[in-house]
Each structure stands twice: as C-alpha cells, then as structure tokens.
Amino acid sequence: xxxxxxxxxxxxxxGSVYAIVALGYTMVYGVIQxxxxxxxxxxxxxxxxxxxxxxxxxxxxxxxxxxVLVFAGVLTAVPVCMAIGYLLERVAxxxxxxxxxxAPLITAIGMSIILQHLALLIWxxxxxxxxxxMEVTSFNLGGAAISSxxxxxxxxxxxxxxxxxxxVYRTRFGIAIRASAEDVRVAALMGVDANRVIAATxxxxxxxxxxxxxxxGTYYGIAHYTxxxxxxxxxxSAAVLGGIGNLAGAMLGGILLxxxxxxxxxxxxxxxxxxxxxxxxxxxxxRCEADGHVILLGSNYQDVFAFxxxxxxxxxxxSGLLGERVAERA
Amino acid sequence: MSVLLEALSVGKRFGGVQALKDVSLTxxxxxxxxxxxxxxxxxxxxxxVLTGLYTRDSGDVLxxxxxxxxxxxxxxxxxxxxxxxxxIRLFGNMTALENxxxxxxxxxxxxxxxxxxxxxxxREEEAxxxxxxxxxxxxVGIAHRANDLARHLAYGDQRRLEIARALATEPKLLALxxxxxxxxxxxxxxxxxLILGLRAxxxxxxxxxxxxxxxxxxxxxxxxxxxxxxIAEDVPEVVQKDAKVIEAYLGGNVGDSST
Numbered sequence: 273x274x275x276x277x278x279x280x281x282x283x284x285x286x287g288s289v290y291a292i293v294a295l296g297y298t299m300v301y302g303v304i305q306x307x308x309x310x311x312x313x314x315x316x317x318x319x320x321x322x323x324x325x326x327x328x329x330x331x332x333x334x335x336x337x338x339x340v341l342v343f344a345g346v347l348t349a350v351p352v353c354m355a356i357g358y359l360l361e362r363v364a365x366x367x368x369x370x371x372x373x374x375a376p377l378i379t380a381i382g383m384s385i386i387l388q389h390l391a392l393l394i395w396x397x398x399x400x401x402x403x404x405x406m407e408v409t410s411f412n413l414g415g416a417a418i419s420s421x422x423x424x425x426x427x428x429x430x431x432x433x434x435x436x437x438x439x440v441y442r443t444r445f446g447i448a449i450r451a452s453a454e455d456v457r458v459a460a461l462m463g464v465d466a467n468r469v470i471a472a473t474x475x476x477x478x479x480x481x482x483x484x485x486x487x488x489g490t491y492y493g494i495a496h497y498t499x500x501x502x503x504x505x506x507x508x509s510a511a512v513l514g515g516i517g518n519l520a521g522a523m524l525g526g527i528l529l530x531x532x533x534x535x536x537x538x539x540x541x542x543x544x545x546x547x548x549x550x551x552x553x554x555x556x557x558x559r560c561e562a563d564g565h566v567i568l569l570g571s572n573y574q575d576v577f578a579f580x581x582x583x584x585x586x587x588x589x590x591s592g593l594l595g596e597r598v599a600e601r602a
Numbered sequence: 603m604s605v606l607l608e609a610l611s612v613g614k615r616f617g618g619v620q621a622l623k624d625v626s627l628t629x630x631x632x633x634x635x636x637x638x639x640x641x642x643x644x645x646x647x648x649x650x651v652l653t654g655l656y657t658r659d660s661g662d663v664l665x666x667x668x669x670x671x672x673x674x675x676x677x678x679x680x681x682x683x684x685x686x687x688x689x690i691r692l693f694g695n696m697t698a699l700e701n702x703x704x705x706x707x708x709x710x711x712x713x714x715x716x717x718x719x720x721x722x723x724x725r726e727e728e729a730x731x732x733x734x735x736x737x738x739x740x741x742v743g744i745a746h747r748a749n750d751l752a753r754h755l756a757y758g759d760q761r762r763l764e765i766a767r768a769l770a771t772e773p774k775l776l777a778l779x780x781x782x783x784x785x786x787x788x789x790x791x792x793x794x795x796l797i798l799g800l801r802a803x804x805x806x807x808x809x810x811x812x813x814x815x816x817x818x819x820x821x822x823x824x825x826x827x828x829x830x831x832x833i834a835e836d837v838p839e840v841v842q843k844d845a846k847v848i849e850a851y852l853g854g855n856v857g858d859s860s861t
Contacts, residue, residue: 444703444710444728447696451704454693460675461653461685463708463771 274415279538280531281413285422285491287530288429292484293507294514294522295436296477302453302517303473305373309380310360311481312504313387314353316497318482319489320395322349323402330403338405342490349482356387357478361471384504391497399496402489425487432480433523439476440519449473453517502575506533509582515595524593529578537574544568605667606631606806607683607775612661614644614651614830621647623830624661629775634797634807636821636838638814640850643827645810646688649779652808653685654678666774679708684768685777688810690760694753698744698763701752702735705770738766742796758789765796776800777808782816794820818842826850 293315300308322345329341336344364383368376410417440446451459452469460466488503489495510529514521545567547560556566585592607629614622622644629635637645650656652663657673664670671677684705693701710727739745742762747755752763761781768776778797782790790813797807797820811817817824818838825835828850834841841847 444707444731447700447703448707450696450700451693454695455691457655457675458687458691458693459704461655461679462705462767463676463679464704465676 275538276535277414277416279534281416281418281422282538283531283534284527285425285530286534287510287527288426289484289488289491289503289526290507290510290529291523291526292429292432292480292487293503294511294526295433295519296481297508297511298514298516298519298522299449299473299477300470301511302519303449303456303470304365304369305517306365306376307380307508307516308360308365308474308477309377309504309508310364310383310387311477312500312502312507313384313391314356314360314478314500315481315485315488315503315507316495316500317356317387317391318349318353318478318485319495319499320391320400320485320497321352322346322482322486323400323489323495324395325349326405327400327403330405341405342486346483346486349486350479353478353482353485354475357474357481358471361474366467366470384501388497388500395495395497397497399494402493402495404493421491425491428483428487432483436476436480437519445472506575506578509578509585512592513581513585515592518592518594521592521594528593529581532581533574533577536577537571540569540573541567541571604631605629606633606665607808608664609648609652610662610664612648612651612663613659614647614656615659621830622651622658625827625830625832626661627825627832627835629806629808630823632801632804632806633822634801634809634820636817636824637808637810637827638812638817638824639827643850644830645827646779647830648827649685649777649810652678652777653683676708679771679773682772682774683777684771684773684775686761686764686768686779686781688779688783690757690764692752692760692763692767694751696752697749698739698752698755698766699732699735699748701763701767702738702770703731705767706731706734708771735766735770738769739763741769742766743792758785758792761785761793762796769800773805775806775808777810779810780812781809782811782813790816 293311296311296314297308300306300311325348326341326345329336329344360383364379365376368379406420408419408421410419440449448459448464448469449472451462452464452466456466459469488499506529507526510525511522512525513529514523514525545565546556547564547566559566605628609625609627611624611626612622613620613624625644625648637648639645647656651658652670654671654673654675654677662669665681665683668681670681670683693704696704710731736745736748739748742765744755744759744762744766747759752760755763765776765778765781782793785793794816797809801807809817809821821838823836824838824841826833826841826844826847828846833846833850834844836844
C-alpha cells in the first residue's frame, strides 16, 4: 500500500470537513469580527441529532434504503442547527454587538460550554457509535484505498463550497453580505439590514456545520458530546491558516490542515523510530533487536500538527495565506 | 415651496463636548442647501445624526412631515435619505456595479431563501436591480468602469460612484459630505454640473462643503454652524455679509482659519 497516497486521500477527507466547518467561523468573523467559539458545538449537535434520527429509524425496523436514512438524518440536523445558530446570534451575541470585543468572545466560550453540557444531558457521556447501515466499499486508487464514504464526503464538500461561493458572489443577498463584511455601517446606510445579514451568516454557517458533523460522525463511526471542541479548534486553526474572514482562505486552510495532519500522522512514527538513529542504536540495542522499532511519537500525536500549524501561522504570517494585511480603519 | 426636512432642536453630546446644541433647520423640496462652518463646528456630526449613524440626545427630525427613525441607518435609508462620505467609504473589493447594486437593497425585498431558490420573480427583480445599477453608473458618467473594483477607480470616479450608490436608494434627500474635497478645478466644475443635474431631476441636496466658492455659487440657502450652534441661515448673499459668520470664520484669531 502506498502510504503517501493513502494519507493524501485521508487528509483530503478530513480536510474537506475542516474546510466546511472553517467556513462557518470565517463568515461570521468576516462580518462582525467575532470568533464564534460555539460553532464546534453546533457541528457536534448536528452529528448527534442525525445519529439519533438514524438510530430511531433503524430501530423502527422500516425497510428503508441506507441513503434515505442518512438523508433523513441530515435533513433533521440541518434545520436544528440553523435554529441553534440563529438563537446563538440573537440571544448571546446581538445584545453585545456594541460591547468591547472581549465580551462577546467570552460569551462565545460560555455558549460553547453550555451547548456541550446540554448535549451531555441529552445524549449522555458515552461515545455513541454511528449505526453502520451502509456497506462501505473500497476502491483501489493507484495502490491506495478510497472508500465510498470518503468519496461522498469529498464530493459533497466540494459541492457545498461551490454553492456557497456562487451564493456570496452571484446573488444580491451575497452582495449584501460582502458589503457588510467590508463596512457594516455603510452597508446599513444603503439599506442593508445588518441584523438580517449577520443572522444569515450564522444560519448558513450552522447549516454547513450540521452537514460537516454528520460527515465527520459517519467517517469515524462515532459521535461524542466533546467532539465539537477539537474539531472546532482545528477548523478555527484552518480558518486562521487561510486568513480569517476570507472564504477561499477557509477552504484552502481546511484542506491544507487535513493534509498536514494526515501526512504528519502517517510519517511521525517512522521519523521518530529511534532504532534508525545510530546515536540510540547502542543505548537501545536490546529493545531494537527484540521489537525492531522503538517509536517515540505515534500517530496518536496527529492532533499536534493542527496546532503546530496554527502557532507557525501566527508567528510568521498572522494574516494567513490569503488574508490581506489589515490596515486599521480610520 | 414645500418643506422636505425639518430638524427641531437636535442636540448631541460626546462626553463633555456639546457637539450639537439645539440645531433647527428647514430644507425645502428641490433645494440645494449648504451646511458650512469652521472645522469641528458639528457639520459631520449633524450628518451622522441625520442618517442614523449616531443616536441623538434630544430633538427630532421630520422628513416630509414624518419623524425619522433616528438611530437605525437602514430605516433612515428606507425613509429616503442617502449620503456620501467625506473620506470615501466604498466597498473597495467589490465592483463599481456591485457597489450600486447594494444601494438597491432599500427598495427591494431581499430574502436569503429567495436568493437561493431563485424563483422567477426573484430572477426578474435581480435583473431589474442590475439594469438600474447600470443606468445609474451611466448617469454619473462612469459606466465604462462598471466591472472594475471600486478601489481601482480614480479619485474623482470614486466620488461619482458614491453618489451613484446613494442614488440607488432612491432618496428624497441626498446628503453630500464634502464632495469636492481633494478635487481639482475641472473635477469640481463637473461635480457642480452633476449636482445641478440632480436637482433638475427633482432631488433635494444637502451639501457640506469647505469650498466656499462652490457653496456660495451653488446653494439656494446656506446654514452656518459654529461650536455646534446654528448662527445663520439664509441665502448665500446675506450669509456672506453676516457679522457672526465673518467672526466665526475670521474671528479673534485670523491665523487659525484652517478653512
């Protein structure tokens, strides 16, 4: 099996999910400069709701084809998450619209904790296994395996990114969103209702987040009330990597982050195998002969890469890959 | 002539500074009305209160007899006041055409779901918005730059684009905040023609301007603000000779007249 190609495929899959989640962060940030830390939790709730619906339908024993089950799950998760996204904006952030920036940021963290514990109350603390309703088929692609789930995730993500781009650049509501992102007060003077635009960014982000949650849950076969935290932080890192506030940046950042993470996880074991370094050869000779390998850092360190990337970006290019250098507005 | 806008004892305070103090003025329909005064007199503050960017502390503003929903910019825009800015505030990363299309939001019902679902009436409305935006660009004379990013336009064209964007909201009153700032004599002359054309087409214009020659030559009536108070309001010929106005501009310290 070709490890490199395999990790590229895996990276593209998780990267697509990161990109979709990152779009939720970046859209909201673009318009109101708020990092909606509760977005990861919205994604988690999307996965949980879909999981509940699918499990219930399977339990009911109806002879439905798997695709219908998943579809029903997604169709329930999306409106639920849209409602949560709207409520977050309406209840938690709008009253603080003109408060110092730290206040809504702390509120976002608070909302994240509240949603997480709400999920804990509803779904319990044990990880829920996503029902295995589909037979996952794998295809051989140049020595690497790509599963049907991976194909669907990548394709669906590309479609969502395409639709979002079309919406933002080609429709007049999209024009209103971009105008508000550039100057929300002037946009208001031109008759754009800032509240509607801001609510829309939350709702759109949440809808895509719900789909991302279902994709993530299906891919790893598991859903847990804390899954939104790491996923959210990684997607946020992706948004920063691409340049927060920039749509193309979030997509690029998500994919890149997924690739870095997958390749890192794929090679870190080999690179930190101490037996290949002569320095340690003598020291660990006994263990090396017995096992062949003494691996310092295994693939479970994969989470480190996302945040390593975040740190490097913040140090060397704080505005992100596609972000413009922000000049202070007069 | 009928009264279009009536400001009644408008007051605005920033901390210890009384930026506007009981400012009352009356703008008649189809008038070109000038608002002048030394730097810091409160002209822009008045604009910001009028267009809903600032909430006022006291007083009221009536537009065609109805109270303005002050403090809510998009409702003020809907009521019929549009403005431009002293320091141009276009949407720089959007095309000239898109900038004007944003202005059409006031007069159309925007819906996120409608925009996604693209019903027939949605598509027709969107086409109408685009057509109207193109007409307005043509009207202000920059139709050939329609698809250029706003920040790539020449300075004078940016000022024109701001006016086109404001016109897209179909205002009753167009408020121009120092439209001639930074313009050379030729550009100022062209601007003058544009403003006269707007009035000929039925619009009422409120003009803040430092170029006294332009104001005196263009405006039907002029109000003078000084330290947040209105000290004169009349036709240019009278205002020019007003003792208080001369004092405010040339005052005790002639060297300080930065206007």
